[in-house]
Amino acid sequence: MSEKRNKLEQIAADSVQRSGFHNLSFRTLANEVGVKSSSVHYYFPEKAHLATALLENYIAAFTAQLDDIDSRNLSLTKKLDAFIKIFEKVIKEDKLCLCGMMAAEVSTLNKQNRILLSSYFSRAEKWISQLLINHEVELNIDIDPQVLSKTIMSGLEGAILIDRVDRGMERLKAQRILINKLLKK
Amino acid sequence: MSEKRNKLEQIAADSVQRSGFHNLSFRTLANEVGVKSSSVHYYFPEKAHLATALLENYIAAFTAQLDDIDSRNLSLTKKLDAFIKIFEKVIKEDKLCLCGMMAAEVSTLNKQNRILLSSYFSRAEKWISQLLINHEVELNIDIDPQVLSKTIMSGLEGAILIDRVDRGMERLKAQRILINKLLKK
DNA sequence: GTCTATATACAGATAGAC
DNA sequence: GTCTATCTGTATATAGAC
Numbered sequence: 001m002s003e004k005r006n007k008l009e010q011i012a013a014d015s016v017q018r019s020g021f022h023n024l025s026f027r028t029l030a031n032e033v034g035v036k037s038s039s040v041h042y043y044f045p046e047k048a049h050l051a052t053a054l055l056e057n058y059i060a061a062f063t064a065q066l067d068d069i070d071s072r073n074l075s076l077t078k079k080l081d082a083f084i085k086i087f088e089k090v091i092k093e094d095k096l097c098l099c100g101m102m103a104a105e106v107s108t109l110n111k112q113n114r115i116l117l118s119s120y121f122s123r124a125e126k127w128i129s130q131l132l133i134n135h136e137v138e139l140n141i142d143i144d145p146q147v148l149s150k151t152i153m154s155g156l157e158g159a160i161l162i163d164r165v166d167r168g169m170e171r172l173k174a175q176r177i178l179i180n181k182l183l184k185k
Numbered sequence: 186m187s188e189k190r191n192k193l194e195q196i197a198a199d200s201v202q203r204s205g206f207h208n209l210s211f212r213t214l215a216n217e218v219g220v221k222s223s224s225v226h227y228y229f230p231e232k233a234h235l236a237t238a239l240l241e242n243y244i245a246a247f248t249a250q251l252d253d254i255d256s257r258n259l260s261l262t263k264k265l266d267a268f269i270k271i272f273e274k275v276i277k278e279d280k281l282c283l284c285g286m287m288a289a290e291v292s293t294l295n296k297q298n299r300i301l302l303s304s305y306f307s308r309a310e311k312w313i314s315q316l317l318i319n320h321e322v323e324l325n326i327d328i329d330p331q332v333l334s335k336t337i338m339s340g341l342e343g344a345i346l347i348d349r350v351d352r353g354m355e356r357l358k359a360q361r362i363l364i365n366k367l368l369k370k
Numbered sequence: 371g372t373c374t375a376t377a378t379a380c381a382g383a384t385a386g387a388c
Numbered sequence: 389g390t391c392t393a394t395c396t397g398t399a400t401a402t403a404g405a406c
Contacts, residue, residue, distance in 0.1 A: 019292045104289035107204045118351045150359035158343025166303045174335035
């Protein structure tokens with residue numbers, strides 16, 4: 001992995017999470033690394049290739065975080081809390097989840113990138129539902145784990161989407177409270 | 186209100202809900218109405234003015250829908266169901282909520298439009314929380330109505346955001362199930 | 371292997387025609 | 389009052405220099 005390629009991807013990801021993929025230009029990206037925009041095309045022939053790299057990176061990092069939570073022997077409450085913290089970190093940096101942002105822009109993505117994007121959400125939901133199944137006795141509500149996992153994921157994505165509008169964390173906090181209410185004390 | 190201005194706004198809103206405000210150009214917009222892009226500037230001197238018009242229209246239509254629900258004498262379940270239907274209609278047309286889309290693009294909006302955007306979400310949340318307070322006895326969970334209203338709104342926005350990625354309605358359906366579980370039968 | 375000069379198309383915006 | 393020719397800057401992408 002080239003060092004410059006790495007830097008380009010980092011800056012690009014940050015930019016996408018702040019203002020969207022369509023708003024990111026090769027020129028601005030190049031300026032930040034001190035090269036010409038045409039140089040960026042060496043690493044990413046088309047913009048869609050950059051999108052692919054960003055999605056793959058983000059999903060890999062996300063997966064690593066889930067694995068880390070899995071590796072620790074925690075209660076359901078603590079594990080869900082750790083999961084919520086992933087989103088908390090994002091909103092604290094005044095960003096959106098990269099995949100949440102790309103979801104808004106999905107109509108401009110090619111098929112391959114849509115599949116990648118879709119895999120992010122299904123992976124997240126699958127992880128949550130498996131967690132709920134493993135800790136079923138700690139649940140305070142009678143609901144299909146797959147249904148609950150979808151609402152948790154939607155709730156978190158929606159929360160940081162709206163919270164960013166007035167630079168707060170009210171919705172994420174509300175989401176945390178609701179989730180805790182659904183768990184046994 | 187000019188007829189052409191009206192048409193421009195309708196087409197623009199549709200385009201924004203599909204692919205975002207930044208992805209909308211005066212040129213494409215003009216083509217669809219059969220004029221030159223420069224003509225669009227007669228109605229909207231700057232693109233930010235167009236954003237303002239779209240936000241105002243959307244909020245007005247949304248408010249009208251809430252008033253309509255208020256005017257009917259329904260149970261909490263039915264009222265919330267009618268509220269969810271607003272989002273269902275949007276996702277069925279393969280669109281996003283205009284304000285949800287603009288929320289993703291908030292970093293590119295000017296202050297005035299951010300305030301407008303913010304007012305949409307606070308209005309929605311206020312309406313839900315007031316509804317919950319009015320029908321407190323029908324609630325099946327002990328939670329602050331303002332907190333629950335925020336999670337409902339986040340959940341719905343997030344649901345259609347994610348559902349659009351694989352052109353389904355799974356998350357919105359899940360959201361409906363969860364909300365119903367939180368209400369007394 | 372890495373980078374740039376350059377091409378071509380398109381963005382928003384203005385000055386002014388009708 | 390409504391619309392367009394045109395300006396200036398920026399977009400992605402290519403061909404080719406080092």
